[in-house]
Amino acid sequence: MSEARMFLSPVRQFVAWLVALTAMFVLVVPVSAQEEVREARYGDDNISVQLVADGMPVAGEEWMLALRFIPSAPEWHGYWSNPGDAGQGMMLDLDLPDGWEMGEPLYPVPDRLLISGLMNHIYEGMYAVLVPVRVPEDAEATGLPEVTGFVEYLACTDRVCVPQDAALNAGQGGDFTRWRAEVAPLLDASGYFEISSDRLRIAVPLPAAVDLSDPHIFIANERLVDYAAVQTFMREGDLLIAEIPLDDFGTKEAGTIAGILSFGDGAGVRFEAGSGDVPDGGKLIAGPIGMQTPPLWTLILGALAGGLILNIMPCVFPILSLKALSLARAGESEAKARNEGMAYTAGVVLACVGLGALLLALRAAGEQVGWAFQLQEPGVVILLLVLAVVITVNFAGLFELPSFSFTQGGEPGGAFATGLLAAFAATPCTGPFMAAALGAALLLPTGLALMLFAMLGLGLALPFLLIGLVPALRKRLPRPGPWMETFRKVMAIPMGLTALALIWLTVQLGGRGFGLFALVMLFGIVLALAIVGRLQRAGKMAWPAFGLVAAPFVIFGAFALPASYAAPGSQPSESIHEPIAFSDEALAEARASGQPIFLWFTADWCVTCKVNESVAIEREVVRDAFEESGVITMVGDWTVRDEEITMFLTDRGAAGVPLYLWYPADSGEPEQLPQVLTPDLLTERAK
Numbered sequence: 001m002s003e004a005r006m007f008l009s010p011v012r013q014f015v016a017w018l019v020a021l022t023a024m025f026v027l028v029v030p031v032s033a034q035e036e037v038r039e040a041r042y043g044d045d046n047i048s049v050q051l052v053a054d055g056m057p058v059a060g061e062e063w064m065l066a067l068r069f070i071p072s073a074p075e076w077h078g079y080w081s082n083p084g085d086a087g088q089g090m091m092l093d094l095d096l097p098d099g100w101e102m103g104e105p106l107y108p109v110p111d112r113l114l115i116s117g118l119m120n121h122i123y124e125g126m127y128a129v130l131v132p133v134r135v136p137e138d139a140e141a142t143g144l145p146e147v148t149g150f151v152e153y154l155a156c157t158d159r160v161c162v163p164q165d166a167a168l169n170a171g172q173g174g175d176f177t178r179w180r181a182e183v184a185p186l187l188d189a190s191g192y193f194e195i196s197s198d199r200l201r202i203a204v205p206l207p208a209a210v211d212l213s214d215p216h217i218f219i220a221n222e223r224l225v226d227y228a229a230v231q232t233f234m235r236e237g238d239l240l241i242a243e244i245p246l247d248d249f250g251t252k253e254a255g256t257i258a259g260i261l262s263f264g265d266g267a268g269v270r271f272e273a274g275s276g277d278v279p280d281g282g283k284l285i286a287g288p289i290g291m292q293t294p295p296l297w298t299l300i301l302g303a304l305a306g307g308l309i310l311n312i313m314p315c316v317f318p319i320l321s322l323k324a325l326s327l328a329r330a331g332e333s334e335a336k337a338r339n340e341g342m343a344y345t346a347g348v349v350l351a352c353v354g355l356g357a358l359l360l361a362l363r364a365a366g367e368q369v370g371w372a373f374q375l376q377e378p379g380v381v382i383l384l385l386v387l388a389v390v391i392t393v394n395f396a397g398l399f400e401l402p403s404f405s406f407t408q409g410g411e412p413g414g415a416f417a418t419g420l421l422a423a424f425a426a427t428p429c430t431g432p433f434m435a436a437a438l439g440a441a442l443l444l445p446t447g448l449a450l451m452l453f454a455m456l457g458l459g460l461a462l463p464f465l466l467i468g469l470v471p472a473l474r475k476r477l478p479r480p481g482p483w484m485e486t487f488r489k490v491m492a493i494p495m496g497l498t499a500l501a502l503i504w505l506t507v508q509l510g511g512r513g514f515g516l517f518a519l520v521m522l523f524g525i526v527l528a529l530a531i532v533g534r535l536q537r538a539g540k541m542a543w544p545a546f547g548l549v550a551a552p553f554v555i556f557g558a559f560a561l562p563a564s565y566a567a568p569g570s571q572p573s574e575s576i577h578e579p580i581a582f583s584d585e586a587l588a589e590a591r592a593s594g595q596p597i598f599l600w601f602t603a604d605w606c607v608t609c610k611v612n613e614s615v616a617i618e619r620e621v622v623r624d625a626f627e628e629s630g631v632i633t634m635v636g637d638w639t640v641r642d643e644e645i646t647m648f649l650t651d652r653g654a655a656g657v658p659l660y661l662w663y664p665a666d667s668g669e670p671e672q673l674p675q676v677l678t679p680d681l682l683t684e685r686a687k
Contacts, residue, residue, distance in 0.1 A: 046155040052174040060137035080110040080121040094149035103132035109268035119227035192276030214264030234282030307459020318491035341468015343412035347419020349457035356453030388499035395492035399533035511566035524553020582636035597663035616677035
């Protein structure tokens with residue numbers, strides 16, 4: 001059993017440790033004692049084994065032996081050569097005539113068994129392992145030679161594992177025709193592989209005509225891949241490309257790779273692969289986002305439409321509306337309006353591409369992150385909170401930023417900075433249309449993924465860009481006048497509400513003490529800005545005073561905030577449904593109950609999530625319908641980084657929250673519900 005398996009997640013770690021201890025117990029008897037006695041200590045009562053030969057050996061040819069394993073009851077299973085996260089492969093020692101050589105055992109295509117997050121590679125029912133023997137050309141092959149040996153293996157059920165062993169003596173018999181057909185044949189062409197920081201990519205030569213109903217690759221190399229992770233498969237002509245996440249605690253390197261490609265119906269092929277370049281792209285046939293990748297043009301339109309919808313979010317709309325009105329104040333200058341529109345768009349697109357590139361880089365480095373990952377970091381939320389408060393008091397007229405104004409037109413530098421800010425403030429939301437595009441961006445080649453992030457930014461910037469480029473649209477804007485100052489102060493209200501929401505999020509992320517110290521620091525910053533405003537109105541130099549007043553409060557925050565930070569607990573937020581906290585184990589247990597399940601993923605910083613919860617999920621009519629139908633509710637809170645939730649979202653093709661899944665009572669595949677929920681939709685599912 002490999003040492004890496006001792007460093008899995010807590011549940012997996014305990015189960016793997018228990019199974020490993022059982023398996024290793026077989027090996028603690030001194031080898032010398034086994035060689036001397038060669039008698040079975042445990043026996044083969046649970047899975048019996050027989051050594052049989054295919055006819056008589058012929059000098060200079062290959063002679064085939066077989067180990068036939070027969071379980072005593074259906075619940076017992078054996079293991080492939082690489083047992084997976086737990087278990088023990090077979091250890092075989094044959095006593096052959098001098099000069100005769102035993103080849104590598106040949107296995108049938110194994111099955112997968114997932115228990116408590118542990119993936120096992122098993123055989124259920126009777127199975128046979130073929131053992132080729134190379135007979136020398138000068139061998140005296142007359143009749144059946146005496147072939148003895150000893151085999152050790154593991155027999156397990158879903159609850160218990162028992163070591164097995166047996167002394168072997170070859171005899172005649174067995175259905176070798178059937179057993180040869182069950183063994184995965186070796187491909188006559190080699191594949192090639194490459195290993196990145198977080199995944200193994202394999203190209204296997206396979207005719208495009210081969211049907212793959214449920215493909216899976218069993219890797220023979222131990223401590224290389226994450227056996228339980230979802231595998232992604234793409235077609236590129238007669239080449240099958242597979243991507244498999246690496247084992248976080250594994251070797252992450254290999255000279256050659258061997259394994260079995262299962263087609264999903266009990267059939268499969270063996271392959272060998274050497275290091276080489278694996279092509280990008282291809283048609284997705286199996287993986288996290290389903291059996292077929294949406295056409296690229298639909299992903300582009302989805303990203304564009306999703307970005308457009310972000311403009312109505314409360315943290316973006318005030319900025320956008322004031323910048324739009326700034327164009328009217330810019331006068332009749334076509335060039336100024338065009339330059340400001342282009343600068344704003346450049347800021348938005350650059351911010352979205354930058355965030356997307358950082359997201360992809362972190363995932364390539366092995367981090368489990370998704371869209372809006374920055375809002376899971378308390379430091380980033382504090383920075384956003386400061387920005388929201390500064391914008392709010394600026395809108396309210398407390399002070400002016402002459403080089404970065406939301407209401408003075410004709411300044412490309414200010415428009416560019418506004419675009420950066422608007423994009424950063426809009427990232428907490430994943431609206432309709434965005435889900436498929438951002439989910440696909442995590443799987444597509446880097447260039448295409450960054451293009452989708454750029455289209456998201458273009459959608460967010462599009463209204464302001466059109467106003468800057470189309471004179472007819474600018475003419476429809478209200479004419480400049482004193483009312484604009486009033487409108488600016490009105491826009492301070494939604495920005496202030498955004499700041500209040502960020503204060504609440506700060507408490508959720510770091511606790512009440514963390515939130516209190518953040519308020520103390522904010523008080524000092526606002527006080528400094530108020531002094532700046534008074535000096536500005538008096539026509540005096542203002543900004544040095546800001547530094548003198550704000551510096552002590554900022555220094556206080558730099559020390560007090562990290563010291564007061566308290567990580568939130570794992571309990572879900574209060575809900576009238578009293579949902580179960582999501583985990584892979586909890587979901588598996590709920591599905592085994594045979595009851596329907598409503599699973600939703602949310603975050604305190606996700607506006608869309610909170611709207612859906614207040615409008616649709618947290619309603620008494622929905623709760624009553626769920627209780628009447630025995631619906632199990634489960635929630636995954638992604639407010640702070642949670643690798644298990646991130647992996648689940650990625651496996652479902654979701655780059656972020658919200659995500660709503662309905663599991664039917666018959667244990668069928670879950671239905672992904674729309675990102676805009678209604679009470680009727682949920683009550684109908686319950687019925």
